Amino acid sequence: MSLAELKESSVTFQLEKRAPTSLWRDAIRRLLRNKLAIVGMVILGVFLLCALFAPLIAPHDPLEQRLVLRRQPPSRQYPFGLDDLGRDILSRVIFGAQLSLRVGVLSVSLAIIFGTLLGLVSGYLGGWADNLIMRLMDIALAFPAMLLAIAIVAILGPGLMNMLIAIALVSIPTYARLVRAQVLSVKAQDYILAARAIGVTHSRILFRNILPNSITPIIVQGTLGIASAILDAAGLSFLGLGAQPPTPEWGAMLGEGRFSMFTAPHIIIFPGLAIMLTVLGFNLLGDGLRDALDPRLRM
Amino acid sequence: MTRYIVQRLILLFFVLLGISVITFTMMHLVPGTPADVMLGEHATDEKVARFRKAYGLDDPILIQYLRYLSKIARGDFGRSVRTNFLVTEELAQRLPATVELTLGAMFVACLIGIPAGILAAYHHNSFFDLITMIGSLIGVSMPVFWLGLVLSYIFGFRLHLLPPSARLTVGVELPTITEVYNLRAIFTGSFGNKIIALSDFLSNFYIFTALVTGNPEAFIDALKHLILPSLALGTIPMANIARMTRSSLLEVLGQDYIRTARAKGLSERVVILVHALKNAFLPIITVIGLLLGGLLSGAILTETIFSWPGMGRLIVDRVLARDYPAVQGGVMVTALLFVCINLLVDVSYAYLDPRIRYE
Numbered sequence: 001m002s003l004a005e006l007k008e009s010s011v012t013f014q015l016e017k018r019a020p021t022s023l024w025r026d027a028i029r030r031l032l033r034n035k036l037a038i039v040g041m042v043i044l045g046v047f048l049l050c051a052l053f054a055p056l057i058a059p060h061d062p063l064e065q066r067l068v069l070r071r072q073p074p075s076r077q078y079p080f081g082l083d084d085l086g087r088d089i090l091s092r093v094i095f096g097a098q099l100s101l102r103v104g105v106l107s108v109s110l111a112i113i114f115g116t117l118l119g120l121v122s123g124y125l126g127g128w129a130d131n132l133i134m135r136l137m138d139i140a141l142a143f144p145a146m147l148l149a150i151a152i153v154a155i156l157g158p159g160l161m162n163m164l165i166a167i168a169l170v171s172i173p174t175y176a177r178l179v180r181a182q183v184l185s186v187k188a189q190d191y192i193l194a195a196r197a198i199g200v201t202h203s204r205i206l207f208r209n210i211l212p213n214s215i216t217p218i219i220v221q222g223t224l225g226i227a228s229a230i231l232d233a234a235g236l237s238f239l240g241l242g243a244q245p246p247t248p249e250w251g252a253m254l255g256e257g258r259f260s261m262f263t264a265p266h267i268i269i270f271p272g273l274a275i276m277l278t279v280l281g282f283n284l285l286g287d288g289l290r291d292a293l294d295p296r297l298r299m
Numbered sequence: 300m301t302r303y304i305v306q307r308l309i310l311l312f313f314v315l316l317g318i319s320v321i322t323f324t325m326m327h328l329v330p331g332t333p334a335d336v337m338l339g340e341h342a343t344d345e346k347v348a349r350f351r352k353a354y355g356l357d358d359p360i361l362i363q364y365l366r367y368l369s370k371i372a373r374g375d376f377g378r379s380v381r382t383n384f385l386v387t388e389e390l391a392q393r394l395p396a397t398v399e400l401t402l403g404a405m406f407v408a409c410l411i412g413i414p415a416g417i418l419a420a421y422h423h424n425s426f427f428d429l430i431t432m433i434g435s436l437i438g439v440s441m442p443v444f445w446l447g448l449v450l451s452y453i454f455g456f457r458l459h460l461l462p463p464s465a466r467l468t469v470g471v472e473l474p475t476i477t478e479v480y481n482l483r484a485i486f487t488g489s490f491g492n493k494i495i496a497l498s499d500f501l502s503n504f505y506i507f508t509a510l511v512t513g514n515p516e517a518f519i520d521a522l523k524h525l526i527l528p529s530l531a532l533g534t535i536p537m538a539n540i541a542r543m544t545r546s547s548l549l550e551v552l553g554q555d556y557i558r559t560a561r562a563k564g565l566s567e568r569v570v571i572l573v574h575a576l577k578n579a580f581l582p583i584i585t586v587i588g589l590l591l592g593g594l595l596s597g598a599i600l601t602e603t604i605f606s607w608p609g610m611g612r613l614i615v616d617r618v619l620a621r622d623y624p625a626v627q628g629g630v631m632v633t634a635l636l637f638v639c640i641n642l643l644v645d646v647s648y649a650y651l652d653p654r655i656r657y658e
Contacts, residue, residue, distance in 0.1 A: 036436075138310065139317035142638050143630075146596035147614070151321060151630050154618040155328045231442055235600050238444050239615050251442075258448055258604070262456050272445030280440035 023293075030292035037288020043281035047274075050097040058091035062248045071264040081266040083257060085246075089267065092248035093274050099249045100278060103164050104230040108222050110168035115175025116218065120206055122176065123183030134180070137173035145170045149232060153241045160249075163242035167229050178221055182214035216293040223289055227282035234275050250275045300649060307642055318634045322627040323367050327360070376628035381620050386628040389613065394632060395503035396466060397609035400601065401594045403529035408536035409587065415537075416544025416583075421571055423549060431541055438538030443597045447531035447604035454527060462524050464606035466505055473509060473517040475502035480512075528605040532597050536590040543586040547579040581651060588644030592637050 031037050050057060060078075066086035074081040080089035122133040140148065152166035186192065187210065195205050234251030236242035243249035245256060250271040257267035342350075351357050355366060370377070376386035419431040455463025467473060476498045477483060486494045502508045506525070509518035551557065552575055560574045561567075599611030606612075614629040616622075 135310075135313065136317075139314050142314040142318065142641075143321075143634050144592065144596040144599075144637050146599050147630060147633055147637075150599065150614060150618060151325060151626075154623075154626055155325050158619075227440065231440075234442055235444060238442075238600065239603060240619060241615075251444075254442075254445060254448065261448060261452055265452055268445070268448050268452075272442060272449070275442045275445065276437070276440050279442070280437060283436065283440050 027289075027292040031288050034288040034291060036284050037292070040281045040284025040286075040288060043277050044285060047097045047101065047278050047281065050094045051101045054095045054098050058088075058094045060088035060091045062087060062091040062095040063246055064088070071260060071267065073264065073266050080270045081264070083253070083267050084260050084264075087246075089253075089270050092253060093250070093270050095248040096250045096253065096271065096274060097278070099160070099243060099247065100230050100233065100275070103160070103167070103233045104226040104278075104282070107164050107167040107229045107233070108171065108225045110165075111171035111225065112175050112218060112222055114168075115172040116179045116211070116214075118172065118176040119179025120183060120211065123180035124187065124202070124206055124210065130180075133176065137176050140170070140173045143170075146232060146235065149236060150239075150241060153236065158241045158244065160243045160247065163233060163236050166236070167232050170232075171225055171229065174221065174225070175218065178217055179214055182217060183210055186210050186213045220286060220290040220293060223282055224286035227279045227286065230275065230282070231279055303649065304646060307645065311638060311642060314638055315635065318631060319368055319371060320364075322631050323364050325627060325630075326623050371631060376631070377624040379617070379622055379625045381617060381622040381625065386624050389625065390610070390628050390632050391500050392503050393608055393610050393613050393629075394636075395500070395505075396607060397595070397598055397602070397611060397633075398636075399504055399506060399525065400528055400532060400598055400607055400609060401591070403525045404532035404594055404597075404601075405536065405587065405591055407529045407533035408540055408590070411533075412537040412540030413544050413583065416541040417548060417571065417576070419541065419545045420548035420552065421567075428545075431545070435538035435541045438534050438541075441534055443531055443535060444600040444604055446534055447528070447601055450527050450531050451605065461527050463527060466521060466524050466608065467517065468520050468524075471517050471520045473505060473514060473521070474512065475499055476508055476511055477502065528601050528607055531604070532594060532601040535597065536587075536594065539586055539590055540583065544579070544583050547582045548575055551575045551579045581648075584651060585644075585648055588640075588648065591644065592640050595633060595637050 064087060066082065068086065069078075069082050070084055070086040072078065072082040072086070078088050078090065080093060083089055083092070118133050118137070122130045143151070149163075149166040149170050152169055153162055156162035156165065192205060192209060195209055200209075233242055234249075234254070237249045237251030238255040240252075240255060243252045245252060253271040254268055257264075257271070261268045355363060358366075374387050376390070378384065379386055379389060382389070415431050415435075419428040422428055451463035454460045462468060477495055482495055482498055486492075505521040506518060509515075509521055548571070552571070557570060557575055560570045565574075595611075598609060599615060601607065602609045602612040603615055610629050610633050614626055614633070617625040617629065
């Protein structure tokens with residue numbers, strides 16, 4: 001803060017009593033000052049609009065095949081060109097936003113719900129429950145994430161829903177550990193002791209006192225988690241273990257198109273760009289949220 | 300320190316048990332019985348009964364698990380349903396391919412990531428710094444399989460600079476170490492067989508084998524095949540390493556002893572490369588260690604794109620073909636590799652930084 005700014009703020013302070021700003025309002029203000037986070041939000045906003053209004057925005061039916069025009073490069077009528085079966089790639093990318101965002105958000109939400117519960121129980125109860133839960137999480141983390149997801153899909157069978165479950169299961173340990181660490185630090189605070197002393201029940205302490213104080217790191221990790229969930233989902237679909245054809249899923253589009261990319265490279269360019277931009281958007285927003293919500297965490 | 304290693308080894312034991320439970324359950328949770336999966340839906344009842352007896356599928360589940368455990372402890376994963384080869388042999392062929400790819404990717408990542416991070420920190424807030432940081436943000440968000448496709452299209456198909464698939468060009472000979480040094484004549488007996496098995500295993504590290512056997516043609520060919528997959532797989536760690544190098548170096552550069560070094564009149568290059576980098580390296584090494592394990596995940600996708608005959612591709616192919624013995628073995632060995640890398644990283648970390656004390 002420059003001297004001028006300092007003077008100005010002290011003047012305003014004398015003139016009017018500033019209303020106390022809440023954590024959230026403060027965080028939003030900081031977030032909106034972060035240029036990279038804004039870029040992330042704009043990117044995500046565009047994809048969100050695509051996802052919400054896909055049937056209105058998409059120029060063509062994403063499943064309609066025009067076999068005569070197959071592998072046609074981008075033109076005015078089909079700006080992203082046509083794929084192997086003559087389907088409009090632009091429309092498929094637009095509809096793909098629905099799937100990718102849904103898989104990313106749903107799998108991370110599931111992981112957060114179960115991970116948070118496990119972390120809360122583990123951190124609050126301590127003792128053998130803590131030991132058991134955390135050792136299980138250690139075992140899960142001992143697998144490379146993609147490998148564990150593939151193993152789970154191998155058990156459940158390929159498909160969009162099973163892939164979503166696999167990605168959620170794989171991400172649970174991260175949140176469980178995060179929440180447990182938060183709980184341990186919040187638990188030691190005096191106000192929890194005070195709540196205990198006046199006879200507040202355990203569940204009330206957990207959900208009314210401890211959880212709200214653990215929420216900011218979950219939000220940050222969750223946003224970054226959506227980015228990696230989308231990447232994993234695209235990877236699994238690419239391998240043929242996730243969304244099945246003819247579903248317009250970005251990873252599956254790459255998987256189907258990879259054999260014709262030498263004659264028609266446009267088939268793989270656009271779905272790949274879409275994945276990259278969405279993931280970039282969530283990464284930028286996540287970094288921004290981390291800086292905004294907890295300046296101490298800044299790298 | 301010793302206590303910490305012992306603790307980690309105990310945990311490792313339980314982790315391995317956990318992994319074995321998962322791979323074992325995999326076989327029993329799949330829709331349909333293992334007999335259906337292995338023999339197909341149209342097998343006769345008699346055939347199914349014989350199969351169940353042969354594999355001990357009528358025994359209690361705990362007995363079956365213990366039997367499975369004792370088998371895998373001896374490195375016996377059974378035979379592939381698909382190829383009828385011993386799974387252990389298939390794994391021995393493919394593990395070196397994955398290790399070679401992973402190390403290649405890490406080498407590329409460090410080769411580009413560390414200098415980029417140093418330059419970005421040195422020219423802090425310059426245009427180069429901005430480009431590096433934006434580049435690394437994009438790098439982290441890049442789907443590795445897409446990058447692989449794009450690289451193989453540009454360098455393999457368009458420019459014909461590098462081969463886009465496989466580990467060696469067809470026609471390039473790479474005799475095994477056993478053959479070149481005629482080990483079979485030197486080592487005989489059961490101990491000799493073990494030496495030969497080891498040398499056959501090592502021969503699957505193509506670059507190593509080409510070096511040891513003095514085969515420049517195969518060496519250059521194998522190296523060329525390794526470049527594109529390594530570049531694709533190495534991009535994400537490269538971005539992470541560049542970011543970490545930059546931020547770690549910037550932190551160190553703000554310290555008093557750096558000011559002292561500068562005040563002594565040392566050149567900026569000596570200050571950064573000798574004084575600052577030494578202390579900035581610890582977080583960089585940590586990140587490299589963490590990323591090394593993560594590379595195994597990426598390798599699964601990279602191998603598929605570059606037709607790289609490694610573990611990842613084996614697992615994916617066999618999941619789709621429902622070849623469960625091979626999948627079990629592949630998952631088990633990859634997880635084992637991952638766990639061992641993480642253990643080594645943690646232990647070496649404790650050695651490198653005397654300030655770290657493990658309880």
